[in-house]
Amino acid sequence: xxxxxxxxxxxxxPGGSLRLxxxxxxxxxxxxxxxxxRQAPGKGLEWVSVIYSGGSTxxxxxxxxxxxxxxxxxxxxxYLQMNSLRAEDTAVYYCARAPTDDAFDIWGQxxxxxxxx
Amino acid sequence: xxxxTQSPSxxxxxxxxxxxxxxxxxxxxxxxxxxxQQKPGKAPKLLIYAASSLQSGVPSRFSGSGSGTDFTLTIxxxxxxxxxxxxxxxxNSFPLTFGGGTKVEIK
Numbered sequence: 001x002x003x004x005x006x007x008x009x010x011x012x013x014p015g016g017s018l019r020l021x022x023x024x025x026x027x028x029x030x031x032x033x034x035x036x037x038r039q040a041p042g043k044g045l046e047w048v049s050v051i052y053s054g055g056s057t058x059x060x061x062x063x064x065x066x067x068x069x070x071x072x073x074x075x076x077x078x079y080l081q082m083n084s085l086r087a088e089d090t091a092v093y094y095c096a097r098a099p100t101d102d103a104f105d106i107w108g109q110x111x112x113x114x115x116x117x
Numbered sequence: 118x119x120x121x122t123q124s125p126s127x128x129x130x131x132x133x134x135x136x137x138x139x140x141x142x143x144x145x146x147x148x149x150x151x152x153x154q155q156k157p158g159k160a161p162k163l164l165i166y167a168a169s170s171l172q173s174g175v176p177s178r179f180s181g182s183g184s185g186t187d188f189t190l191t192i193x194x195x196x197x198x199x200x201x202x203x204x205x206x207x208x209n210s211f212p213l214t215f216g217g218g219t220k221v222e223i224k
Binding site for chain 2: 046105
């Protein structure tokens with residue numbers, strides 16, 4: 001079965017760090033365009049970051065310099081390292097696959113990140 | 118950044134109704150547009166990609182049209198399971214951006 005399973009969310013203080021993981025099954029992460037998308041409570045969807053199959057990465061301005069997307073091909077897992085967290089980073093974080101670089105066809109169940117003191 | 122403007126923000130409709138949601142891009146995006154459905158507490162589900170291509174497994178009552186800056190998602194005959202929030206998303210350039218969402222509610 002093709003699926004994505006996120007983990008690593010939780011409660012963190014402002015200024016703290018967290019690493020999210022997204023384990024894939026049924027397909028190869030390194031062969032696909034993979035993204036993180038977040039959704040603040042009661043709000044819409046916000047794209048966060050992408051990593052191409054070739055390794056190129058892009059970030060939303062709101063997280064640039066603080067978040068890093070990466071992958072471990074041996075574990076078939078996508079990561080999001082989040083540093084210098086702010087209250088406005090509070091959201092459900094989803095990982096998603098875009099096999100043709102234009103639309104996300106597989107999404108994980110989401111993991112909640114709460115930034116609060 | 119490309120801004121995606123969806124309208125309406127909410128719509129009340131009955132089972133069997135035809136529902137149309139529009140999405141306007143602040144600049145031309147060719148056909149680099151996708152539509153998603155999201156139910157409370159769940160991840161988004163891809164409905165339409167490349168503006169008008171139906172994702173595998175999605176019922177044919179869903180259709181998409183448009184190119185350039187103006188796009189439409191149509192549900193030809195609303196079913197009980199279609200009550201949800203719908204989002205458009207442009208994939209023309211980074212940062213990828215989503216519309217604000219349209220909530221389809223029961224009338």
